[in-house]
Amino acid sequence: MLAHLSISNFAVVKQLSIHLENGLTAITGETGAGKSIAIDALSLCLGERADANAVRKGTAKAEIIAHFSLCNNALAKAFLDEHELTSDEDENSCFVRRVISKEGRSKAFINGIPASLQQLKGLGQYLLAIHGQNTHLQLLKEEHQRQLVDSYAKHAPLLEEVGRAFAVWKDKQKTLKDLQAQAQQREDRLQLLTYQVQELDEFAIEEGEFEELEVEHKRLSNGQSLLEQAQRSVYNLYESDEGNALSVIQSSIERLGELEAHDAHLTPIISLLNDAAIQVEEAAGELRSYCDHLEIDPLRLQQVEARYAKAMELARKHTVMPEELFHHHQALTAEFNALGEQESLLGTLETEVEEVRKQYLHATTQLSESRCNAANKLASDIESQIRQMNMPHAKVNIDVLYDELKKPVSTGLDTIEFKVSTNPGQDADKLEKVVSGGELSRIGLAIQVIASDNHATPTMVFDEVDTGISGPTASIVGGLLRKLGKQAQVMCVTHLPQVAAQAHNQLFVTKVTDGESTETQMLALTKQDRIDELARLLAGDKVTKSALANAKELLKSAASN
Known part of the structure; x- marks a missing residue:
């Protein structure tokens, strides 16, 4: 307090x-x-x-x-x-x-x-709760009437369930609409990707293959020159009778060996020449093996040239570097599969949207039933209260109208209307069409009294x-x-x-x-001040003995209640 x-x-x-x-x-x-x-x-x-x-x-x-x-x-x-x-x-x-x-x-x-x-x-x-002079005007608003019924019903779990179901439904609907809106764009992209991926699938380039093709193409294109130069090098290093590199080195070793006894400084030089002779001989052997295994295959060259050219063509068509063709193929394949999954998701999502719609409708139906029960009791309580406030013939109805075709909202599908009849033979109608300002104040006060029993501030x-x-x-x-x-x-x-x-x-x-x-x-x-003030309220500026007597009687009557 x-x-x-x-x-x-x-x-x-x-x-x-x-x-x-x-x-x-x-x-x-x-x-x-x-x-x-x-x-x-x-x-x-x-x-x-x-x-x-x-x-x-x-x-x-x-x-x-x-x-x-x-x-x-x-x-x-x-x-x-x-x-x-x-x-x-x-x-x-x-x-x-x-x-x-x-x-x-x-x-x-x-x-x-x-x-x-x-x-x-x-x-x-x-x-603390403040109820101002215009608070009762809120009663004329449908939203406030719904809140009053919900507060009286104390069915917060039902409201939360409807809110959750609505949020899930709305989220899935948005995803579905987005997919549907992109359907034509997705279909056009799928058609293009179908052709592109099929073409790249048929070519089936492997990772690093283009680099290997480039190396092989150079070797095959220059095979004859490579063979001729390798054979000539073997001849000059090892086979020439007129003087090859190995025989020249060996001759130098022999001549310097005869002089080694006269100058020890020649020893390391002779050692280097011996190493050189060994390396020349090994190099000649490697070159012979290279010549024996060097493949000069015009058919293979033709195949390599064709695949190399096709790789260059596909790279230009897809505007990528030839070395990136493999990864580009993988990316297009992944996109193609993802779009296919979206098409599959579309069908699944349509089913899910319908399922959550049913869940939302089920939750709103339960909420509506609870509101109907609460509305009947609240209407009876309000009627009982306002009949005590000089509205003896008042009748109160609270209509809860459930409509599946209504625009879905997080608070359900109900339209709630407070209707009142204040005179015998008068049909109940909406508050704004029936009650006066004073009657509206009494109805509002009655609701506050009733609400205080539920959740007193x-x-x-x-x-x-x-x-x-x-x-x-x-x-x-x-x-x-x-x-x-x-x-x-x-x-x-x-x-x-x-x-x-x-x-x-x-x-x-x-x-x-x-x-x-x-x-x-x-x-x-x-107490005396109150009597004087009540008398002023009763009589105005000029307080009479009668007003004072009435004031005392009012206080006495109130105290006895």
């Missing part, structure tokens, strides 16, 4: 410090006195955006501090723990501070720790939700708010004495001016 609210330099408030109690607290005051300022300040503590206009004229900043008691509020404690915002001093207390500079800059703190607006909003949903604030209500109806509305105040902390800005009298506590808002500046103050009323 909200235990204390401190406001400094906010709008027309210079300094305000309010202690709040349990039960129903009525906030009254003259028109224009600033009864809604506390609500505006609390809205900022819940993450609403602020601007420089919120700062009191002539001051540097506005500051709002709200102190909440977290006793029996496990959800708020869990949020603080999750975001590491728990108070070190008292886990059952939470301080929310908002500071707005005159330049419009804003800072937020939770238990003294800097916090984002998103964190304020996240925490705020577990602390510790603190509920109503800003003149009794607009358009008067007389006996106002007393009934006040009684409902008092009943609500027994389950949660309720604050209500009101101008109706029948509502204010039902409050457990009452705050009075007044505006004070010295001719140069204006200041709003909020005072807690004693």
